[in-house]
Amino acid sequence: MKSPAKDPAAARDMATAVELRVLVGKLRRRLRQQANFGGLPWSQVSVLGHLERDGPATVTTLARAEGMRPQSMGANVSALLEAGLVRGDPDPDDGRQTVLSLTPACHKLIKASRAAREDWLFHAIQTRLAPKEQAQLASTVELLKRLVES
Structure with a gap:
C-alpha cells in the first residue's frame, strides 16, 4: 500500500475514504430519524x-x-x-x-x-x-x- 503523503492517487483515495465515512454516518443518522x-x-x-x-x-x-x-x-x-x-x-x-x-x-x-x-x-x-x-x-x-x- 502506498503512503498518501507520497502518492497523489493514494492521497485522493484517503480523502475519499474520510468523506465516505463521514457521509455514511450522516446518512445513518438521517435514516434513524425516519x-x-x-x-x-x-x-x-x-x-x-x-x-x-x-x-x-x-x-x-x-x-x-x-x-x-x-x-x-x-x-x-x-x-x-x-x-x-x-x-x-x-x-x-x-x-x-x-x-x-x-x-x-x-x-x-x-x-x-x-x-x-x-x-x-x-x-x-x-x-x-x-x-x-x-x-x-x-x-x-x-x-x-x-x-x-x-
Whole structure:
C-alpha cells in the first residue's frame, strides 16, 4: 500500500475514504430519524435488529453481540418483553435459559419502520437528484456493495 503523503492517487483515495465515512454516518443518522420505533432507546432497537437478523437468542448471546454485561441486557430485554415486542420461550436444550424472539407486533413495527426509511430515501432521490444523477447513484450503490463484500 502506498503512503498518501507520497502518492497523489493514494492521497485522493484517503480523502475519499474520510468523506465516505463521514457521509455514511450522516446518512445513518438521517435514516434513524425516519425510523419510528415508538420512542424506544437505540439500545433496545439494536436488540430487535439482532433478533431480526440472527433469529432467536438468549440474553447472554445478545449481551455478547452488543458488548455489554448480561445484567444490562436483561434490563433492555425486560422493557421489550413488557412492550410486547419480544417473547421468551424455554430453551429446548437448557430449560434454565430463555430463548427470545420477536413477536408478530414487532415484525409489523420493523416492517413499517423500514418502509418509512425507504420512502424517505426514495423521495429524497426523486426530488433532490436529476435523472442523470439518479443513474450515477445507482452505479455508485453497486460500487459500495463491492466495498462491503470485500
